[in-house]
Amino acid sequence: MNLQEKIDKAIRNVPNFPKEGIMFKDITPILEDAQLSKEIVSKFASDWKGKIDAIAGIESRGFLFGLPVAMELGVPFILIRKKGKLPYKTVSHKYDLEYGSAEIEMHIDTVKKGMRILVHDDLLATGGTAGAASELIQKEGGKVAGFSFLVALGFLNGTKALEKYCKESISLITY
16 A cells, blocks of 8 residues: 555545535544655655745644655755744744634744755645645745645635646645
């Protein structure tokens, strides 16, 4: 069985969560499988080796694979968090969601001018949050080198929405 098939088999579909009509893709069973998680980290690391200077993980599930991949590659890991969660001086970006708006931030001293940064999250839907993370990175002089996601919901066209930042995007499985 290849990696994509293993991921597909492990993901649990939860109907009507967090609201009626949504089929939630639960990655918890993947996290409970240490060997599969190691394979995922290795795959992401091999895809991005030598191409990036840092990984920006989006709160909170973007931390789950983003940090181990950064460690594997020997690059810094940048926290992208919801407003008010970081202890030091921050830069923030407000953006619209399907059902309202949100604001994310990162520390002001984390991105160095010209850094090639991979934006990582567990799931790509419409691309709004990954796009907002890209805005933060660009505000601080960084360059979005690519995007990586465990899961993409292809029917929501998130990859297309992110092309204005970078055309390099990898999802290990697309539904």
